[in-house]
Every structure is written in structure tokens, then in C-alpha cells.
Amino acid sequence: MTETPENKKRDQIRIILIVAIVVIALGAGAKIYMDYTAKAALQTEYEETKLRLGNQLDSISTQLNDRILEISKLGGDIDSLVVLKDSITSQRDQLQRTRRANKALIQRLDRKVTGYQELLVAKDEEIAELKELNTKLLSENNVLKEEQNELNATINKAEQKQQELQQQISLAAKLKAENISFYNINSRGKEREGDFRSRQAEKVKVTFNLAENDVAPVAGHQIMIQVIDPAGNVIFDVARGSGSFQIDGKEFFYTAMQEIVFDNSKQALSFVYDKGSEFEKGDHKIIIWSDTYEIGRTSFNVK
Structure with missing residues (x-):
């Protein structure tokens, strides 16, 4: 196609x-x-x-x-x-x-x-x-600490010195008994100084004067005597004015006590204690206290 x-x-x-x-x-x-x-x-x-x-x-x-x-x-x-x-x-x-x-x-x-x-x-x-x-602040803080430590040491030293001085003043302010004499009193009220025979006396007399102290303030004191027998016990009779006192939480007994105001006048004090019975034979001690410390002592012999 x-x-x-x-x-x-x-x-x-x-x-x-x-x-x-x-x-x-x-x-x-x-x-x-x-x-x-x-x-x-x-x-x-x-x-x-x-x-x-x-x-x-x-x-x-x-x-x-x-x-x-x-x-x-x-x-x-x-x-x-x-x-x-x-x-x-x-x-x-x-x-x-x-x-x-x-x-x-x-x-x-x-x-x-x-x-x-x-x-x-x-x-x-x-x-x-x-x-x-912070480093700067730490450095400054260390300096301040050192200065504070030095200041604390100075303060502590001053406080220690103050305490020592206060102790010295406290020691110097202590009362002292001088010219302490002891007598026995027979039933006729005749006083005789020195040792005695047990049958010669039921009362004893202690005399002394507080020594002059220009450091001690005019203040009230408790003057106490302890008459201690040959066995070492304090002659103690509440009915005859005896009592007790505390030293460092420990209780001690006294034979007789008087409250006085020390005025630095060489004030004379006299204690007469009537035992109410013959004293035991042997050596006795008499310790004189002012408040919580001893201010004098003497002794006598009962034959």
C-alpha cells in the first residue's frame, strides 16, 4: 500500500x-x-x-x-x-x-x-x-586572726596578771592573830597562864589581837577557835556555843566563835571556853580561824 x-x-x-x-x-x-x-x-x-x-x-x-x-x-x-x-x-x-x-x-x-x-x-x-x-580576703582574714590571737594572748596575760595580783592582794588582806596568850581558869575564877594540871581548871581563856593590815578592808568576819584534844579531836559542844563551818564543801567543827568587824585598830579579842569537865591529860592545840583560813595557833599541856 x-x-x-x-x-x-x-x-x-x-x-x-x-x-x-x-x-x-x-x-x-x-x-x-x-x-x-x-x-x-x-x-x-x-x-x-x-x-x-x-x-x-x-x-x-x-x-x-x-x-x-x-x-x-x-x-x-x-x-x-x-x-x-x-x-x-x-x-x-x-x-x-x-x-x-x-x-x-x-x-x-x-x-x-x-x-x-x-x-x-x-x-x-x-x-x-x-x-x-577571695585570696586577698583570706590573707586579710589571716592577718586579722593573727592580730586577734595576739590581742587574746595579751588579754589572757593581763587577766593572768590580774588574777595573780588579786591573789596577792587576797593573801595580803588576810587577817593575822598576834600576841596569842593562853590561860587556865580555876573554880575560884583565878587565871593562870601556861600549862596546868587536869584538876586545876575546867575553863580556858585565849587572848590575842588582830595584826595591823592596811590592805584588809573594813569588813565583818567570823573568828573561831578550835581546841583540839590529845587524840586530835575538836572539843565540841553545841550547848556551849560550838558549831561548824565549811571549807571547799568539807565540814569542820569549832569550839567557840565570835563575829567581829575588822577596823585595823589592832583590836584585842578574848575567848573563854567552859568545858564543864576536866581536860584530858596530854598536849592540846588551839587553832584560830578567820572565816575559812587559819590566822594563828598555840598549844598547851595538861599534866
Whole structure:
């Protein structure tokens, strides 16, 4: 069959259409492929940037936490840094939750990371300044402690000296009995000085005067005598005016007692003790007390 010009023209048009369709299809496919490739590249870039920013935020958060601890130990203000650290953690979490590429978020976080890094450098400078200040304060504190220790030592020395002086004054202010004399008194009231026989007396008399003492103040005192028998016992009878007194919590007995006001006049004192029975044979002691300390003593013998 002979091909007519019309058929030939239709074939040519058909071929042109087929070629055009193929070209258009290839172009569309190429565009789709290029769009897909671009989106994939963009997503890959986003994931890489997201990972980088996430790591940077984690690192900044860790470093910032170290600065917070250091500044806190040095006594600096950390309140605003704690708030900032919480904000960085929140931004990191927001970035991790974002699945699609977000150019605005990436750019914003990128700028913030740069600012955070600059902040870390500034906080390092602040820490260095705080350390220097603390070192200076510690040095000044050590100096103050040394001065305080020296002052305390001086005060302690002065107090010790004061105590020693007070003890010396207290010792110097103690009363002292002088010119002590002893007498026995017989049944007729006759006094005889010195030793005696047991049948000669039931009463004894002790006289003395208080020595002059310009340090001792005018004050009241209890003056007591102890008459001690040969066995070492204090002759004691409450009915005849005897009693007891305390020294450092320990009880002592006295034979007789008088209350006086010391006036530094070398005042004379006299004690008469009526035993009511004969004295035992042997050596006796008489100890004179003022309040809680001994001021004199003498002795006598009963034959």
C-alpha cells in the first residue's frame, strides 16, 4: 500500500507528539528528582546543624554548670546563671523535638550559641576576679586572726596578771592573830597562864589581837577557835556555843566563835571556853580561824 502525503504528515505529527511527551516527562522527572535531591540535602544539612547545635548546647550547659558551682563556692551571685542554664536546656529540648528543617530556629539558636560562648569567657574572667578577691580576703582574714590571737594572748596575760595580783592582794588582806596568850581558869575564877594540871581548871581563856593590815578592808568576819584534844579531836559542844563551818564543801567543827568587824585598830579579842569537865591529860592545840583560813595557833599541856 502506497503511503499518501497525508498519512506521512500524520505520522510525522505523531512522532513529534511522542517526542514532546517524552521530553516533557523527562523534564518533569528531572525536576522531581532535583527537588527531591535538594530537599534531602536540606534535611541532611538540617540534621547535621541540629546535631551540632544540640552538642554545643549540651557542652555550654555542662560548662555553665561548672561555672555556677565555682562561682557559688567563691560567694558570687548565681541566680541569673541558674535561670539561663534552665533556658538552654529548654532550647535544646525544643531543637530535638523539631523534625522538619526550621531555618529561623537554626539561625536563632546559632546566634545564641555564639552569645553563650562569649558569656562563658566573661564568667571565666569573673571567676578569676573572685578568686583573686577571695585570696586577698583570706590573707586579710589571716592577718586579722593573727592580730586577734595576739590581742587574746595579751588579754589572757593581763587577766593572768590580774588574777595573780588579786591573789596577792587576797593573801595580803588576810587577817593575822598576834600576841596569842593562853590561860587556865580555876573554880575560884583565878587565871593562870601556861600549862596546868587536869584538876586545876575546867575553863580556858585565849587572848590575842588582830595584826595591823592596811590592805584588809573594813569588813565583818567570823573568828573561831578550835581546841583540839590529845587524840586530835575538836572539843565540841553545841550547848556551849560550838558549831561548824565549811571549807571547799568539807565540814569542820569549832569550839567557840565570835563575829567581829575588822577596823585595823589592832583590836584585842578574848575567848573563854567552859568545858564543864576536866581536860584530858596530854598536849592540846588551839587553832584560830578567820572565816575559812587559819590566822594563828598555840598549844598547851595538861599534866
